[in-house]
Amino acid sequence: MTAIDVTPKGAAAPEHIPYEPPRQIRWTSTGLLLAFLAVFPLLFPNPAVTSIAVITMIFLVAAIGWNIFSGYSGYISIGHAAYYGIGQYTVALLALHAKVPAGWDTFGLLPVAGLVSAVAAVPIGFVVLRVRRHTFIILTVAVMFILQLLAFNLVSWTNGSGGLEMSFPTWQGSYFNEPFYYVGLVAAIVACAASWWVRRSKYGLGLLSIRDDEDRARGLGINATRTKLIAYAISAFFVGVAGGLYAPFIGSVYPQFGFDPTFDLAIAVLVFVGGIGTLSGPVIGALLLIPLQQYFYLQFGNANLYLIAYGVLFILILRLLPAGIAPSVTQLWRRALIARRRAAARSPAVPALAGQSPAGQSPAGQSPAAQSPAGGLPGAPPATAAVPHAGGDEVAR
Amino acid sequence: MLVLQAIIDGILVGGFYALMAGGLTLVFGVMEIVNFAQGIMVVLGAYLSYALFSHLSIDPFLSLVITMPGMFLIGVAVYWSMIKPIKQDRVIMSLLVMFAVGTIAEGILDLVFTSNLVQISTPYVNNSFTIGSLIFPDIYVYAFLMSVVLLAGVYYLLYRTRFGRSLRASMQNPTAARLVGINTDWVSAYTLGIGVAMAAAGGMVFGLTNSFDAASSYDLISRLLAIVIFGGFGSLSGALIASVLMLVIQDVVAVVWSPTWGQTTFYVILILILLVRPQGLLGRKAVRAQ
Amino acid sequence: MLALAAAACGSSPSSSGTSHGPITIGVSVSLSGDFSGDGLATKQGYETWAAYQNAHGGILGRKIQIDFLSDGSSPTQVVTNYQKLITVNHVNFVMGPYSTLLTKPSSVIANRYGYVMIEGIGGGPSVFQQGLHNVFDVSASAKYQLITFAKWLVATHKPEDVAYASMTDPFLQPMLDGARAYLSAHGFTSVVYKLYPLETTDYTPIASAIAASKAPVVVLGTMPPDGYAFIQDFIQDKYNPKVLIEASGPDQGTAFVKAVGANNTGGIMVPNTWYPGSTFYQNSAMVALYLKMFGGTANDISADVAEAFSAGQVLTQAVDHLKSTSNSALEHYLHSNVTFQTVQGPVKFLPDGENEAATPFVFQWQKGTLVDVLPAGAGHPVPILAVKPVWGAGG
Numbered sequence A: 001m002t003a004i005d006v007t008p009k010g011a012a013a014p015e016h017i018p019y020e021p022p023r024q025i026r027w028t029s030t031g032l033l034l035a036f037l038a039v040f041p042l043l044f045p046n047p048a049v050t051s052i053a054v055i056t057m058i059f060l061v062a063a064i065g066w067n068i069f070s071g072y073s074g075y076i077s078i079g080h081a082a083y084y085g086i087g088q089y090t091v092a093l094l095a096l097h098a099k100v101p102a103g104w105d106t107f108g109l110l111p112v113a114g115l116v117s118a119v120a121a122v123p124i125g126f127v128v129l130r131v132r133r134h135t136f137i138i139l140t141v142a143v144m145f146i147l148q149l150l151a152f153n154l155v156s157w158t159n160g161s162g163g164l165e166m167s168f169p170t171w172q173g174s175y176f177n178e179p180f181y182y183v184g185l186v187a188a189i190v191a192c193a194a195s196w197w198v199r200r201s202k203y204g205l206g207l208l209s210i211r212d213d214e215d216r217a218r219g220l221g222i223n224a225t226r227t228k229l230i231a232y233a234i235s236a237f238f239v240g241v242a243g244g245l246y247a248p249f250i251g252s253v254y255p256q257f258g259f260d261p262t263f264d265l266a267i268a269v270l271v272f273v274g275g276i277g278t279l280s281g282p283v284i285g286a287l288l289l290i291p292l293q294q295y296f297y298l299q300f301g302n303a304n305l306y307l308i309a310y311g312v313l314f315i316l317i318l319r320l321l322p323a324g325i326a327p328s329v330t331q332l333w334r335r336a337l338i339a340r341r342r343a344a345a346r347s348p349a350v351p352a353l354a355g356q357s358p359a360g361q362s363p364a365g366q367s368p369a370a371q372s373p374a375g376g377l378p379g380a381p382p383a384t385a386a387v388p389h390a391g392g393d394e395v396a397r
Numbered sequence B: 001m002l003v004l005q006a007i008i009d010g011i012l013v014g015g016f017y018a019l020m021a022g023g024l025t026l027v028f029g030v031m032e033i034v035n036f037a038q039g040i041m042v043v044l045g046a047y048l049s050y051a052l053f054s055h056l057s058i059d060p061f062l063s064l065v066i067t068m069p070g071m072f073l074i075g076v077a078v079y080w081s082m083i084k085p086i087k088q089d090r091v092i093m094s095l096l097v098m099f100a101v102g103t104i105a106e107g108i109l110d111l112v113f114t115s116n117l118v119q120i121s122t123p124y125v126n127n128s129f130t131i132g133s134l135i136f137p138d139i140y141v142y143a144f145l146m147s148v149v150l151l152a153g154v155y156y157l158l159y160r161t162r163f164g165r166s167l168r169a170s171m172q173n174p175t176a177a178r179l180v181g182i183n184t185d186w187v188s189a190y191t192l193g194i195g196v197a198m199a200a201a202g203g204m205v206f207g208l209t210n211s212f213d214a215a216s217s218y219d220l221i222s223r224l225l226a227i228v229i230f231g232g233f234g235s236l237s238g239a240l241i242a243s244v245l246m247l248v249i250q251d252v253v254a255v256v257w258s259p260t261w262g263q264t265t266f267y268v269i270l271i272l273i274l275l276v277r278p279q280g281l282l283g284r285k286a287v288r289a290q
Numbered sequence C: 001m002l003a004l005a006a007a008a009c010g011s012s013p014s015s016s017g018t019s020h021g022p023i024t025i026g027v028s029v030s031l032s033g034d035f036s037g038d039g040l041a042t043k044q045g046y047e048t049w050a051a052y053q054n055a056h057g058g059i060l061g062r063k064i065q066i067d068f069l070s071d072g073s074s075p076t077q078v079v080t081n082y083q084k085l086i087t088v089n090h091v092n093f094v095m096g097p098y099s100t101l102l103t104k105p106s107s108v109i110a111n112r113y114g115y116v117m118i119e120g121i122g123g124g125p126s127v128f129q130q131g132l133h134n135v136f137d138v139s140a141s142a143k144y145q146l147i148t149f150a151k152w153l154v155a156t157h158k159p160e161d162v163a164y165a166s167m168t169d170p171f172l173q174p175m176l177d178g179a180r181a182y183l184s185a186h187g188f189t190s191v192v193y194k195l196y197p198l199e200t201t202d203y204t205p206i207a208s209a210i211a212a213s214k215a216p217v218v219v220l221g222t223m224p225p226d227g228y229a230f231i232q233d234f235i236q237d238k239y240n241p242k243v244l245i246e247a248s249g250p251d252q253g254t255a256f257v258k259a260v261g262a263n264n265t266g267g268i269m270v271p272n273t274w275y276p277g278s279t280f281y282q283n284s285a286m287v288a289l290y291l292k293m294f295g296g297t298a299n300d301i302s303a304d305v306a307e308a309f310s311a312g313q314v315l316t317q318a319v320d321h322l323k324s325t326s327n328s329a330l331e332h333y334l335h336s337n338v339t340f341q342t343v344q345g346p347v348k349f350l351p352d353g354e355n356e357a358a359t360p361f362v363f364q365w366q367k368g369t370l371v372d373v374l375p376a377g378a379g380h381p382v383p384i385l386a387v388k389p390v391w392g393a394g395g
Helices: A023-043 A047-073 A081-097 A110-128 A133-153 A177-200 A202-212 A214-219 A224-250 A261-274 A281-299 A303-320 A325-346 A363-371 A380-385 B002-031 B038-056 B060-083 B090-113 B138-160 B162-172 B174-179 B184-209 B216-231 B236-256 B259-276 C002-010 C036-055 C075-087 C100-112 C147-156 C172-185 C204-213 C224-236 C254-260 C283-294 C303-322 C327-334
Strands: B128-131 B134-137 C023-029 C064-070 C093-095 C117-119 C135-137 C161-167 C189-196 C217-221 C243-246 C269-272 C340-342 C345-347 C361-366 C369-374
Touching: A023 A047, A023 A177, A047 A177, A047 A202, A047 A224, A047 A261, A047 A281, A047 C075, A081 A110, A081 A133, A081 A224, A081 A261, A110 A133, A110 A224, A133 A261, A133 B216, A133 B259, A177 A202, A177 A224, A177 A281, A202 A214, A202 A224, A214 A224, A224 C075, A261 A281, A261 A303, A261 A325, A261 B090, A281 A303, A281 A325, A281 C064, A281 C075, A303 B090, B002 B038, B002 B134, B002 B138, B002 B162, B002 B184, B002 B216, B002 B236, B002 C204, B038 B060, B038 B090, B038 B184, B038 B216, B060 B090, B060 B184, B090 B216, B134 B138, B134 C224, B138 B162, B138 B184, B138 B236, B162 B174, B162 B184, B174 B184, B216 B236, B216 B259, B236 B259, B236 C204, B259 C189, B259 C204, C023 C036, C023 C075, C036 C064, C036 C283, C036 C303, C064 C075, C075 C093, C075 C100, C093 C117, C093 C303, C100 C117, C100 C135, C117 C303, C147 C172, C147 C269, C147 C361, C147 C369, C161 C172, C161 C204, C172 C189, C172 C217, C189 C204, C204 C224, C217 C224, C224 C243, C224 C254, C283 C303, C303 C327, C303 C340
Parallel strands: C023 C064, C023 C093, C117 C135, C161 C189, C161 C217, C217 C243, C243 C269
Antiparallel strands: B128 B134, C269 C361, C340 C345, C361 C369
8 A cells, every 4th residue: 555646746736635544544444454353253153154254254365365466467367266276176185185184284284275376376377477458367267167177077186076075173063163264364364464565565566567557567677477477376375275265164175166267256356346456455345245245145035136136236336436445435535635625725714623634644734734825715726626536546557 | 970070060050159259259349348248148139039939939030030139229228328337447347347237137037037947949959951971950050051141241231331331440449430420439339239139149049059047158158258269359250260160179079089178178279379379360469568 | 244244143033943933944045056947946845845734734733934045056155054044043954955066065064053954956975975974865866866777778688889978967977877887797888988067068079979889778967958958969860779868857847848849758768766646655745736836737847846845754754753853863863764755755764864765766758758667566557668769759
């Protein structure tokens, strides 16, 4: 969430409006969210709820991972289920052949699942990253289907359509889901940290420049192939971990559910809804949509109505928040801030208000507002005009 | 002989896949829109012909006179209500919007027709004739001929009419097309209409030769996308060649090796082709950077 | 997420657990996705059973109420669904979903909460290999489905060439392999053995390969869509095998007749656990009630309906005997070698939950109806057509 501020510093912009909420608000909300997620199973111990929470965590890890590549590089992959499946088969095969006992020991296999996925991503990425845009999208789908077909056909490894079975832990139903939930939460935090690092690092800047204009990035001396490939592998790692968590939770691995095309779409959809290419987008998308989706299923016994409701909701979100929730909220926050300052600037009686507002705590925002001429009729309209509307997106496209 | 038979089967079936994929590739060529709902549109076309046949006893081939204009209007309506309002990121956003439209359509079709598999079963569906020891099922031959006629019609529309010129102009340079007074919105709307109407025709044949329900759309769309990529986005003749190749490869592999490897082989060949020609067999060379 | 969680908790019915309210039964059914057609039939089967039983005093004098949740053919959703049914709805019993793929994870969930899972449509080997003691399949399991047919073939035919093809499916493939192993051990030659993925839409090359082998016996592990397609292809290829049996498709009643043509059905066989005209326990009542509730003709009724209904019948008989809604008592009782009566015939459970009393039947299309032909004798009056009439020769 780098505060890249591109507001023109000319005479037309007497105010400095930061592009995102100030640091305190961000840290506080992150802390509150973490605290809430940490105690969630204690607040809602019902297994039906914690089961949804586990699925949410699995999708959260996968979504953050997907976004590290697709969000930051602009290459939309609809084939990351390839790594979801590889993660599942890795854990199931290792548990089977290395005789890893069911339970906590299985979770030790998660990093292995991630690593195997990341290693597999290197040759695959080398092939698919040669093409761009739509061709890339479809190629990723094709690779995913090839792996699914291999899982069906390499019977001696995968047992084909019969699938692989995992023995399940003997934990009781009342707390069975909690270990999966907390392991998922830890994985999600690690994924978030990785996403944050990529976003902040010089490496990440290279990735973002590829998204903005790949040819120019190459011209600037960025090794685009290597940069994309690294992000692709990191992203595959986390999707593999998500798969590695899913397999023991469900207790079986099947080709069509490991290499699942609907998983790909689900991930893309929730990152888009949350805000693609942002740090918080996948988190918001997963935490909102997965429970909502599962809840819809539970409420509408009728699957047709579920499909219709989900489709309509999706269109509404796309129509109303085209950039996704996270950027749109930031934009709303900016608009509110501007409106408030304008109001403060118009009424000389309450100039102090601006300083008291939470946004006013931002030192950068405080002084220009105080310095703006009281009752400054000429100052107000240009201030709004200077703020680019699409600029609320924290992505700084 | 078995291989020759497989090649003939592949060519015949490939014909109507070209029809369905042609609609997809045409829409992409004009608007850069990946119509993710094309699969469910095919199923909708199949259901419409099915309903007309089972309730009004209208022959499925004849029913196209009703379903194709109907689906054309659906395409136009979808353009104005769904695609036109998209302001930014059209390529990705339209893909997502069409995915959502497909989801809604699937729900509605499921509601109306239930999820029981159905098939349009006309008396002539089991007939066939033989040449030497090669077998030609009537239905596939009819479907192939119809596909050729319709594809030729679209080809004529594109290259011999005023509308076709506007359409190709919009394809090559939308801004310039607008400058010379072409209403690119209407061109786009008509194009989506034509694409969806082609799905109606393809769907009718699909319904004659397969049992289907709303969920059949998922298999369809992944095949159609693979065909369109293989042939090159925006290329009608590319879609035709790719459809036939896909079916021939699958059928021949199924005969000489195993059906389970048919699809894998096709995908592997697809990837190999794209490594050499990223724009597909007949795609336009200038794939813009990002 | 908070609001949703609260809402999920709040939807818990207060009537659960009391001994005067209805007996609640939880089932997850696939109303969308790959299994949607069969999922709907499964749901109708359970509904028919509940309606029938409620008209006849319910269970222990209490009404039966079934809570259905939809799973979209997804194991993720099925796991959530059964946890919700058990821990939020507090249903008294759960019964199985459609397919081996979904029954497996579901039975693990049921086991975790000490629930018995009686099911009729999850007979793949993987369900019974889990070492669970709470799964009970009232139908014939996969590997025995074709055994009656295989024994008849060996007893009445000299060893011949056999062509096999099957969808790669955890139920169908074991079924085909079971028959193939038995036939090969008795001197029948396997001339074609093709497996094809679920996604296959063009069956012509597989059909052509079988036709080219001129094998007199064809054994197919099919679902309805490919079951229809193979027959159409054989007709188009003018290939007339003497014996043709399909795992599924010919059992679909009117849908099958429409798809392949009324003149082409004669002699085609299908293994089955049930048929509309069966004289087994409560079958005529079930058929009558189903037609009243859902319309159509008796031939339209899918075997899924009977399989779900049978699961309900076993539950009814066991609970009425026990006079208790305790799942642990139920599990113990089902394991005690008792024989139950269902529309599919007698049911008696092996320790792994398979039905050892199941006699997989073979049905054959003769003169436009599907009749039971095997095993011969034992109340099956219709003699089998040992050689299938040529295509177009009539029903």
